[in-house]
Amino acid sequence: MKQLGQVCAALRRKNRVHSTLLAGCCFFSVLLITAYGIMMRSPTILAVLPEGGDSRKQVLMIFVMAVIGCAMFTVYASGLFFRHRSRQTGILLALGASRRQLRRQLNRELAVLAAVSCAAGAILAAPLAWDIWQLFRLFVVDSAQMTLRFEPRAWAIALGFSVFVAVLLFAAGRRSVRRANIIETVQEVHRSEPIRAVPRWYGPLGIFLLAAGGLLGYLAPSVFVNLLHWYPPAGLSGLFYLPALAGLYMILLHTVVNGWRARHAYRDLIATSMMKFQGRQTVRSMLVMTLLLGGGLFAAFYTPMIGAGSMLSYDVRPVDYAYHFRADQNGPGKPQVEQLAAEYGVALTSWAEAPMARLAVDGSYQVEEEGPLGTTWRSVYAQQAQSVLVLSESGYRALTGEIVDLAPGQAAGVLDASGSGQGRFEPDATLFTNPLTGQQLAVTPAEPLCHDLLLGCYVLDDGDWAALSNGLTGEWREQMVFFNLENEEDSYPFARALFDRIVDGSGPEVAVLDGWDPIVRQRYLEEEGVYFLDPDQAEEANFPRMDYSQRDSSDFRLYWQYMPRFRVLDKADFVRTTAVFLMLFVFIGVLCLSAVIVIACTRCMTIALTSRPVYNDLRRLGAPGQYLYRSARSQVRLVFLTPALAGSGLILGFYLLILYFNDNRLTAGELAGLGLCLGLTAGVGALLWAVYRLTLGRVCAALDIRR
Amino acid sequence: MLAVNDLQKSYRVGKTSFPVLKGVSLTVDAGEFVAVMGPSGSGKTTLLNCISCYLPADGGSILLDGRDLAGLREEELAAVRNRQLGFVFQDFLLLDGLTVMENILLPAIIGGAMSQTVQARAEQLCQVFGIGAIQNKYPTEISGGEKQRTAVARALINHPLLILADEPTGNLDSRSSRAVIRSFEQAKQMLGATIFMVTHDSFAASFCDRVILLRDGVVWRTLEKGGMDRSAFQDQLLEAIGAMSREEEP
Numbered sequence: 001m002k003q004l005g006q007v008c009a010a011l012r013r014k015n016r017v018h019s020t021l022l023a024g025c026c027f028f029s030v031l032l033i034t035a036y037g038i039m040m041r042s043p044t045i046l047a048v049l050p051e052g053g054d055s056r057k058q059v060l061m062i063f064v065m066a067v068i069g070c071a072m073f074t075v076y077a078s079g080l081f082f083r084h085r086s087r088q089t090g091i092l093l094a095l096g097a098s099r100r101q102l103r104r105q106l107n108r109e110l111a112v113l114a115a116v117s118c119a120a121g122a123i124l125a126a127p128l129a130w131d132i133w134q135l136f137r138l139f140v141v142d143s144a145q146m147t148l149r150f151e152p153r154a155w156a157i158a159l160g161f162s163v164f165v166a167v168l169l170f171a172a173g174r175r176s177v178r179r180a181n182i183i184e185t186v187q188e189v190h191r192s193e194p195i196r197a198v199p200r201w202y203g204p205l206g207i208f209l210l211a212a213g214g215l216l217g218y219l220a221p222s223v224f225v226n227l228l229h230w231y232p233p234a235g236l237s238g239l240f241y242l243p244a245l246a247g248l249y250m251i252l253l254h255t256v257v258n259g260w261r262a263r264h265a266y267r268d269l270i271a272t273s274m275m276k277f278q279g280r281q282t283v284r285s286m287l288v289m290t291l292l293l294g295g296g297l298f299a300a301f302y303t304p305m306i307g308a309g310s311m312l313s314y315d316v317r318p319v320d321y322a323y324h325f326r327a328d329q330n331g332p333g334k335p336q337v338e339q340l341a342a343e344y345g346v347a348l349t350s351w352a353e354a355p356m357a358r359l360a361v362d363g364s365y366q367v368e369e370e371g372p373l374g375t376t377w378r379s380v381y382a383q384q385a386q387s388v389l390v391l392s393e394s395g396y397r398a399l400t401g402e403i404v405d406l407a408p409g410q411a412a413g414v415l416d417a418s419g420s421g422q423g424r425f426e427p428d429a430t431l432f433t434n435p436l437t438g439q440q441l442a443v444t445p446a447e448p449l450c451h452d453l454l455l456g457c458y459v460l461d462d463g464d465w466a467a468l469s470n471g472l473t474g475e476w477r478e479q480m481v482f483f484n485l486e487n488e489e490d491s492y493p494f495a496r497a498l499f500d501r502i503v504d505g506s507g508p509e510v511a512v513l514d515g516w517d518p519i520v521r522q523r524y525l526e527e528e529g530v531y532f533l534d535p536d537q538a539e540e541a542n543f544p545r546m547d548y549s550q551r552d553s554s555d556f557r558l559y560w561q562y563m564p565r566f567r568v569l570d571k572a573d574f575v576r577t578t579a580v581f582l583m584l585f586v587f588i589g590v591l592c593l594s595a596v597i598v599i600a601c602t603r604c605m606t607i608a609l610t611s612r613p614v615y616n617d618l619r620r621l622g623a624p625g626q627y628l629y630r631s632a633r634s635q636v637r638l639v640f641l642t643p644a645l646a647g648s649g650l651i652l653g654f655y656l657l658i659l660y661f662n663d664n665r666l667t668a669g670e671l672a673g674l675g676l677c678l679g680l681t682a683g684v685g686a687l688l689w690a691v692y693r694l695t696l697g698r699v700c701a702a703l704d705i706r707r
Numbered sequence: 708m709l710a711v712n713d714l715q716k717s718y719r720v721g722k723t724s725f726p727v728l729k730g731v732s733l734t735v736d737a738g739e740f741v742a743v744m745g746p747s748g749s750g751k752t753t754l755l756n757c758i759s760c761y762l763p764a765d766g767g768s769i770l771l772d773g774r775d776l777a778g779l780r781e782e783e784l785a786a787v788r789n790r791q792l793g794f795v796f797q798d799f800l801l802l803d804g805l806t807v808m809e810n811i812l813l814p815a816i817i818g819g820a821m822s823q824t825v826q827a828r829a830e831q832l833c834q835v836f837g838i839g840a841i842q843n844k845y846p847t848e849i850s851g852g853e854k855q856r857t858a859v860a861r862a863l864i865n866h867p868l869l870i871l872a873d874e875p876t877g878n879l880d881s882r883s884s885r886a887v888i889r890s891f892e893q894a895k896q897m898l899g900a901t902i903f904m905v906t907h908d909s910f911a912a913s914f915c916d917r918v919i920l921l922r923d924g925v926v927w928r929t930l931e932k933g934g935m936d937r938s939a940f941q942d943q944l945l946e947a948i949g950a951m952s953r954e955e956e957p
Contacts, residue, residue: 001809002821014804091800094761095861096789097817098782182761185800 004097008105011088018084019109023117025077025598026165029070030121030158032591035129036066037157039583043149066591067161069292071168073598076285078169080602082176083609089177090185099177106173114169118162125158126150133583198257206250210650213244218657231368231375248290248646252283255642285603286643289596293647294654296592297681299585301655304676309669310574313452314567316417318400319482321495322453323502323564324356324389328474330505332498337483340501344494350484354395356457357469358476360384360519361429383440384433387519389478390458392465399482400451406461411443414454423663425456432460435519437471453482453565476518488568495569502564503551511535511546514561593684596643597691604636604695608702611635615703628705636699640692648681708901709735709758709869714767716753727753729924730767735869740895740902742912744948745921751905752873754921758903759792759871760784772868789818793862793900797874799854801846801861807853808833808842811860818865825864832860835897836890852883859890863898870894872904876911888914909948913941922951 001007012019039045040063046056089102133148220240224232254260325331332340334351341348363385366377393404406412413427421427427448432441441464449459460468469477485491516533524531532541539545544555557563557573575582615628655677659670666674700706716728727750735741743751756762758769760776769776771791779787788794793814801810808829815825833839836856841849849857855875862870872891876884888911894900904915912918914937920927930947932940 001812001816003819004816007805007809007813007816010809011802011804088802088804091802092813092817093785094759094788094794094796094800095814095817096785096787096792098785100782101785101817183756 004101004105005108008109012109015084018081019113022077022081022169023113025074026114026117026169027121028594028598029074030118030162030165031125031128032587032594033067033070033161034122034125034155034158035132036063036587036591037161038126038129038150038154039133039148039587041151041154041157043151065295066588069295069591069595070161071164072288072292073595073602074165074168075172076599076602078172080606082172083606085176086180087185089180090182093180094182094185099180102180103174103177106177107170110166110169110173114162114166118158118165122155122158122162132586198253200254200258202250203254203258203260206247206252206254209243209247210251211244211247213241213247214650214654214657217241217244218654218661225377229377229379230373231377233374248650249283249287251646252286252290252642256283256286256638282603282607282639285599286639286646289599289639289643290647290650292592292596292599293643293684294651296589296596297648297651297677297684298654299592300589300680300684301651301673301677302585303582304680305655305670305673307574308673308676309667311571312669312672314571314574317452317565317567318417319350319453320484320488320491320568321498321564321566322480322482323498323562323566324478324480325502325506325562326475326510327355327477327479329507329510331479332501332505333479336501337481337498340497341485341494344491344497346491346494347486348483349486351481352399352483353479353481354391354398355469356389356391356395356478356480357465357472358387358435358478358518359390359458359468360433360435361386361388361458362431362433363429365520365523382523383431384435384519384523387435387517388429388456388458389480390432390460390465390469391454391480392462393459394462395465395480396449396454396459399454399480402449402451404449404459406446406459408461408464409441409443410446410461412446412449412459414449414451414457414459416455417450417452418665418667419448419450420663420665422455427458429458432458432464432468434468434471435476435522436473439468439470441468454480492568492572495566499564499566499569500551502562503548506548506562508535510562511548512561513538513543513546513559514563516561593687596647597688600640600643600688600691601695601698604639604699605702607635607639608632608699612703615705619704625706628703629700632699632703632705633696636692636696640688640695644685644688648685652677652681708737708739708772709733709903710768710770711754711758712768712770714754714757714769715765716750716757716762717765727924728757728764731921731924731926732767733919733926733929735901735903737868737901738895738899739917740891740904740915742904742906742915742918743921744906744909744912744918744944745927746952749921750924751921755871755873755903755905759794760788786818789814790865791868793865793867793870795855795858795862795870795872795875797877799846799851799858799878801854801857803846806843806845807838807849807857810846810857811842811864813861814865820865829860829864832863835893836860837886850883851879852886855879855883855887856890859887859894863894863900868901870900870902872902872906874906874908875904876906876908881910884908884911909941909944912944913937918944920947920951927951 001010040059045059085106092102093099130148217237217240221232221237224230224237323331334353337351338348360383362381362383364379364381365385367380368375368377391399393406396402396404404412411427411429411432413421413425413429415421415425415427427445430443430445432443433439441460443460443464485494512535513533521531521534530537532538533543535545544559546556546560547553550556552573611632615632618628652674655674656666659666659674711731711733714728714731715726717724717726719725727748729750731750731754743754745751753762757764758771758776760779764777771787776784776787794800801807802813805813811829811832812821812825815821815829830839830842833842836859838853838856838860841853846854846857855878859870859875862872870891875887875891879887891900891902891904892914895902902915904911906912913932916932918930918932920930928947928951930940930943935943
């Protein structure tokens with residue numbers, strides 16, 4: 001051995017476990033990010049996530065979260081690596097090595113480590129993405145549409161992230177050599193991370209701030225908009241969540257330093273004291289872990305929540321098949337449906353249809369104004385504020401079988417089966433207008449009706465309906481159809497064919513989002529010259545474009561105004577419609593959970609390394625193995641258990657808040673979804689417990705503790 | 708060899724400054740074995756760290772072989788530590804991933820001075836200090852005394868002008884301490900080494916030619932061994948330390 005490089009190589013061989021850990025973390029983070037990038041840029045997925053749609057934005061947002069999560073655990077892993085190296089660096093400096101010499105050696109090592117781990121991660125990402133996708137196709141859903149195709153440009157993401165990892169490693173390496181302190185090495189000084197005294201009221205105050213911040217952050221936007229008539233600048237509403245973050249920090253600080261129950265003076269002395277003096281960094285790690293776990297669970301909850309709610313809503317629909325089409329379109333009538341049913345060998349057991357008129361109703365709409373404080377709005381009453389679909393009494397009876405007796409001049413709005421307008425419909429119109437003839441009818445609101453498939457419609461007396469709809473052209477008339485089938489569960493091919501028939505019979509003028517309204521459009525065109533929901537404007541206004549060639553995309557299925565509601569189609573295609581989301585959310589869940597595990601493990605190992613002299617002293621003082629084990633376990637448990645409880649509790653509470661305040665109640669579907677989420681949380685808890693046991697074993701080995 | 712003149716050093720804690728060395732002056736001649744003793748907080752470790760170039764002094768000068776260390780750049784200080792100084796630490800500071808022989812050769816490797824001659828010198832040092840049989844073992848496989856003798860051999864490998872030892876017997880039992888002090892004596896007698904040792908241990912100090920007593924950041928007294936035997940010199944040391952303690956009492 002003649003050169004410093006050979007010395008470093010020998011030391012590296014001897015301590016290869018630390019290099020392997022860092023390389024493993026870099027490999028894992030590049031692997032996950034590249035795999036995610038490959039999925040995100042895959043033409044298969046881009047076809048399902050139309051440009052400008054919310055879904056694509058969500059995917060991008062999750063990708064950013066994933067990058068942050070991976071960057072975080074790479075930082076933690078490198079921190080642990082350089083902490084292990086600090087003694088070696090200090091000794092070499094003490095013996096006369098220059099920082100430049102050491103930096104050169106470290107850079108060489110890091111270059112090899114980064115190149116090998118990043119290249120391996122980038123190369124193996126494609127098989128990983130492909131394998132997961134194939135497993136998904138094998139066990140969950142498969143279709144020709146789901147053949148995964150790769151876009152070579154996705155590797156630019158791998159390259160970008162690898163460069164980021166390399167820069168991070170070199171910067172951390174440079175910093176570690178610059179900050180290596182000979183005195184600390186020579187005198188075996190351990191840098192403590194003291195925290196100021198934490199009063200016991202930190203815990204209760206933290207809980208209060210967390211609850212208040214969560215509520216404030218959630219309600220602030222609606223207070224701004226509804227009470228102050230002001231659209232605050234982007235990000236301002238987010239600031240109201242800050243008390244929740246501060247509260248979470250205080251809770252964690254209180255947990256680490258004081259604990260929630262009286263501690264045993266002798267048994268908990270070491271664990272409590274150690275945590276007190278390494279508290280700041282530990283609490284910071286725990287805060288990051290809590291947020292990552294919360295983010296991961298939030299993503300993981302998406303599919304069970306949507307799935308349980310949707311499946312339940314499909315089951316309680318009063319008819320198997322429902323669709324509506326504009327009268328000027330080539331929508332299938334009873335003969336065409338019967339013919340198609342015969343082709344597919346299914347038989348209709350009931351048929352009901354009724355004409356609907358699109359009329360204007362009075363109400364208030366918002367006029368936005370730009371001012372020094374940003375955008376404000378004022379409410380303006382208009383006799384023709386928006387349009388609604390209106391049925392006659394007899395039409396409603398034909399569709400539902402329910403007899404409604406309205407007096408002339410009365411109008412009944414239709415709520416969902418549970419009597420809710422689902423936050424988007426208030427049956428309070430007092431004036432109906434024929435938009436073509438201008439004929440008007442003043443009405444008094446009648447007791448609302450309830451029907452899931454007619455939510456948002458109005459019902460008028462037969463005479464009033466006939467008079468008001470007189471003179472409407474096909475563009476303002478629609479036909480609503482309800483029918484049932486024999487053996488409806490087996491009618492998927494028929495449902496699919498009928499769906500295609502409806503889409504094929506629709507012209508470009510009805511390729512519109514469900515919020516598109518001809519009355520509102522008219523007003524916008526008069527006042528601003530353009531209507532933001534028109535197909536040629538939607539994308540610019542960040543709304544998805546309804547494209548008949550992408551009829552299987554989730555945006556089309558969710559937002560097309562004339563999307564038929566066929567139970568068998570909706571149920572069977574639910575997973576397909578949300579498959580991409582499911583995959584992506586599985587990915588983000590895996591990423592966040594991996595980051596949590598790596599941070600927890602590295603933090604525990606750091607605590608173990610820092611505590612080593614203390615445990616040696618305790619052993620010299622005669623502390624039994626069982627005592628040392630319990631004090632180590634107490635610290636490791638705190639690092640795992642606190643973020644696990646805080647993160648899962650936080651996100652379950654937040655979900656509950658969202659679900660409740662959506663419509664001031666919890667529906668059966670939401671409760672079923674919450675049940676699934678609880679199960680999922682238990683699963684994640686079990687995984688964390690297994691990692692906790694493994695880490696505890698490693699910490700005990702590092703501290704040479706035998707029970 | 709070493710001349711320390713009016714050395715001053717303070718530590719800052721927040722806005723408060725705590726002076727630790729308040730004008731220490733001393734000299735060490737070539738071939739001398741000098742110890743520094745004093746109560747905790749007297750500034751002996753800070754003095755050693757300043758001479759070792761680990762800490763910059765606030766004032767005064769440190770001349771090593773006539774060259775002032777105060778104005779040197781970091782690269783030059785590293786070169787001084789590598790070629791002109793040798794270090795023996797209380798916790799040995801051997802690298803666990805290297806064998807005893809590799810640890811001994813480390814300063815020569817760092818300095819880019821490896822050669823057959825250096826290898827032969829390392830072998831010779833192993834023989835002198837009685838660690839020849841363990842030269843291929845790793846630090847985790849040898850005793851504390853053997854580790855410290857390895858550290859002494861490592862300190863001597865580059866023919867330094869001065870060996871700086873910080874509590875070299877602090878972590879050792881009496882038998883190992885004796886062996887380490889014996890190795891210092893051998894280094895002085897056989898290799899002409901100059902040794903500057905900080906210690907609390909009056910037994911270890913009693914082997915030195917001269918003992919400098921520090922109190923409150925200044926040299927309180929210097930005791931010369933002269934022709935005295937070791938035991939009598941230790942008694943004199945203990946008496947002086949007692950007197951120093953009595954003076955400190957209110």
